Amino acid sequence: MNRIVKYIILDILKNKIVIIYTLLLSILSWSVFSLEDNSSKGMLTLLNVILLTVPLVSVIFSTIYLYNSSEFIELLLSQPIKRSKIWNSLFMGLVISLMLSFFIGVGIPILIYSPNDVGIMMLLVGIFISTIFVSIAFLSSILTRDKAKGIGISIILWLFFGLLFDGIVLFLLFQLSDYPIEKLMIGITALNPIDLARILILLHLDVSAMMGHTGAVFKEFFGTSLGIIIVFIILLLWIVIPYYASILKFKSKDL
Numbered sequence: 001m002n003r004i005v006k007y008i009i010l011d012i013l014k015n016k017i018v019i020i021y022t023l024l025l026s027i028l029s030w031s032v033f034s035l036e037d038n039s040s041k042g043m044l045t046l047l048n049v050i051l052l053t054v055p056l057v058s059v060i061f062s063t064i065y066l067y068n069s070s071e072f073i074e075l076l077l078s079q080p081i082k083r084s085k086i087w088n089s090l091f092m093g094l095v096i097s098l099m100l101s102f103f104i105g106v107g108i109p110i111l112i113y114s115p116n117d118v119g120i121m122m123l124l125v126g127i128f129i130s131t132i133f134v135s136i137a138f139l140s141s142i143l144t145r146d147k148a149k150g151i152g153i154s155i156i157l158w159l160f161f162g163l164l165f166d167g168i169v170l171f172l173l174f175q176l177s178d179y180p181i182e183k184l185m186i187g188i189t190a191l192n193p194i195d196l197a198r199i200l201i202l203l204h205l206d207v208s209a210m211m212g213h214t215g216a217v218f219k220e221f222f223g224t225s226l227g228i229i230i231v232f233i234i235l236l237l238w239i240v241i242p243y244y245a246s247i248l249k250f251k252s253k254d255l
Contacts, residue, residue, distance in 0.1 A: 017061055024105070025105025039113050061137075063141050110122055161193065
């Protein structure tokens, strides 16, 4: 398994898309911190970039890579190797490669300009978001043999979590503005890993006052040590559940 993971990591790190992705993240990160005199403002700007770019690249690149590796997967399946080991190796290879790209592109500037609890939280959030959308990509790619459909599913899921979900939440807030639904919003937020990550960082940047009464409720829950632990448990579930569903499908799928 370690040999397969090593081969996949080396193969991905030589990929031009991953190299460009790393360079773009690095350019954006260094530019943001260089232009902003306040590290908190730089972190806020960088947060918006991370929460759109990282999920998009993670889910689309992972989906395309899995489809392009179909012959390699079939070759491995012809060997006396368990299907779960093959799938785990692919997952670990993609996750480690994208984590490394994220750390080089974003992690190093953050550790230099903002070496505090907010910076560490940003790094953890970025790593979790990368892994979550790799997990979602594995589920998308195993659901259909058609490459175009698989990529389409991945893009739709990114659009939903990145853009459409917030629109739905705002619609509910306006429609139910006469009711005390602030605590309900905590449960709804758990349905979107990107929103969870955004709220976690915003609260640590002390801009929750801009979010009104809802922000106060979020701060009361997510601002505590228990709340942070619960958030990371939910983010971990966002990794485990799609990936577990994909591996069950892979084990039973006739390739």
